[in-house]
Amino acid sequence: MKRTLIWCLWLVTTSSWAGMMAEVKKLATESLILSVTSTDTGFVAVGERGHVLLSTDEGQSWTQAHNVPTRATLTKVVAHGKHIWAVGHDTTVIHSPDGGQTWVGQFEDPEREVPLLSVLFLSETRGFAIGAYGTLLSTEDGGVNWDDGLISEELDYHLNDITVLPSGTLVVAAEAGYTFRSEDSGKTWQDIELPYPGSMFGADTLLGEVLVYGLRGNILMSRDEGLTWSEVPNEHQDSLFGAVKTDENHLLLIGANGAKLKYVDGRVSTVVKQQSGDDYAAGVFTGNHLILVGETGIDLQMMDR
Numbered sequence: 001m002k003r004t005l006i007w008c009l010w011l012v013t014t015s016s017w018a019g020m021m022a023e024v025k026k027l028a029t030e031s032l033i034l035s036v037t038s039t040d041t042g043f044v045a046v047g048e049r050g051h052v053l054l055s056t057d058e059g060q061s062w063t064q065a066h067n068v069p070t071r072a073t074l075t076k077v078v079a080h081g082k083h084i085w086a087v088g089h090d091t092t093v094i095h096s097p098d099g100g101q102t103w104v105g106q107f108e109d110p111e112r113e114v115p116l117l118s119v120l121f122l123s124e125t126r127g128f129a130i131g132a133y134g135t136l137l138s139t140e141d142g143g144v145n146w147d148d149g150l151i152s153e154e155l156d157y158h159l160n161d162i163t164v165l166p167s168g169t170l171v172v173a174a175e176a177g178y179t180f181r182s183e184d185s186g187k188t189w190q191d192i193e194l195p196y197p198g199s200m201f202g203a204d205t206l207l208g209e210v211l212v213y214g215l216r217g218n219i220l221m222s223r224d225e226g227l228t229w230s231e232v233p234n235e236h237q238d239s240l241f242g243a244v245k246t247d248e249n250h251l252l253l254i255g256a257n258g259a260k261l262k263y264v265d266g267r268v269s270t271v272v273k274q275q276s277g278d279d280y281a282a283g284v285f286t287g288n289h290l291i292l293v294g295e296t297g298i299d300l301q302m303m304d305r
Contacts, residue, residue, distance in 0.1 A: 022050030022068040029053060029062050032073070033293035034281045035086075039079040041099045043284060045293050046074035046086045054100045059291040059300050069105040070094055073115075080121045085143060087116035087129045095143050106143040118161045120170075128186055130159035130172060138186055151180050151189050163203040165210060171226045173200035173212040181226040194220055194229050204243045206251055211263070213240040213253055221266055234268050236261065242282035244290060246303065254280040254292060 025031070033047035042056035050072055052065040074088035084096040090110035096103045107129075114132045121127035129137040129146070136151040136159065151159060151172065159180070161173045172180040172189075177197035180189045194200070200214040210226055213219045216239060219232035238259035244252040253261040253268075256279045261268050280294040285303065292299045 020071045022052070022065075022071050024064050024066060025049075025051070028064045028297075030297040032295055033297050034074065035076045036282050036284050036291055036293045036298075037077050037079050037084075038284050038286070039084060039099050040082055043286075043291060044077050044079065044084055044086075044100045045291075045298060046077045046088070047293070047297075048073045050074060050088075052077075052086065052100065052103065053298070055291075058286050058289065059298070062298060065096075065100055065103065068094065068103045070108070072108075072110075075115060076118045078119050078121055080124050083121070083124050083142065085119050085121060085127065085129075087119045087131070089115040091116055091131065091135070093119070093129055093137070093143060093146065107137065107146050109148075117159065120162045120164060122164060122185075126185070128162055128170070130162050132158045134159060136186075152191060155191055158199075160199065160201045160214070161203040161212075163205055163210065165205050165225055167225060169225045171203050171210050171212075171222075173203040173214065175199040179203075179212060179226060179229075183225075192226060192229070195231055196220060201239070201241050201255075202243055202253075204245065204251060206245070206263075207248060209266075211243070211251065213243070215239050217255075217259070217261075219253065219263070219268070230266075232263070232266060232268060234261065236268075242280065244283040244285050244292075246285045252283070252285075252290070254283055 028051045036045040045053040050070040052068045053062045055062045072089040072092045074086045077086040082099045093107040095106050116129050116131035119129045125142045134150045134156040137146045139146050157174045157176050170182040177194045179192045182189045196218045198215040200212040203212045210222050217234045217237045220229040222229045238256040240253045240255035251263040278296045280292045283292040290301045
């Protein structure tokens with residue numbers, strides 16, 4: 001049966017990979033990859049079984065990092081300078097201080113069976129990791145210590161993605177038609193009910209806008225830092241999992257069944273011809289190429305203008 005990213009993101013296994021190193025596999029670049037980010041020295045991608053992949057040639061070739069201290073599925077990776085953090089299942093956080101060459105574990109709690117689904121660092125010291133059932137971790141020292149809490153005492157919805165606006169306002173995309181926002185660097189959070197009652201899998205900013213997108217192709221946009229939201233018309237119903245910023249005015253929304261939608265100024269402007277039926281989870285733009293990752297690994301594509 002064909003795997004889907006929704007299944008992969010929400011599957012919480014009862015097996016624990018605590019204390020185990022990721023195995024180096026020849027076909028790691030063709031396995032499930034859920035996130036990719038640019039760094040000072042190239043690109044880093046992460047996925048199932050604790051796989052961490054590195055590229056220094058614009059995504060043309062990839063090597064697997066050795067001695068990664070987990071076999072849990074990694075769902076999101078971000079970089080700030082040479083520092084890189086990845087999060088995933090078993091409430092796992094791992095960190096590299098040197099562009100992905102070496103890795104250490106910073107947090108894990110396999111017994112609670114809760115995946116972390118996204119991570120954001122505002123600096124080399126201040127960061128957040130979010131996940132299922134309202135889980136919110138925060139750090140002030142680069143992940144050496146994490147404050148383990150909840151985004152809300154009343155609403156235990158899964159938290160799928162987190163982004164920051166130029167003003168510093170934080171916005172979290174969640175399930176069940178909710179987002180959360182914070183104007184005080186994550187000290188307090190306000191829950192916002194959306195006009196669409198389903199799950200939002202991603203959140204991104206674009207000039208004066210913040211977007212959330214997700215189930216069945218639903219896209220919502222806010223121009224007041226997440227206080228109110230309006231629906232962006234989209235006739236395509238493939239679920240959207242990630243976005244690639246191609247310039248300061250455009251996003252490429254990607255998702256199930258090879259979906260690639262261009263977004264600009266409150267509308268889906270062009271539907272890019274699908275090149276595969278694979279599910280895409282995330283991507284980055286480099287030169288005139290897209291590096292897309294998903295259920296069949298890493299896919300390097302020319303950017304359609």
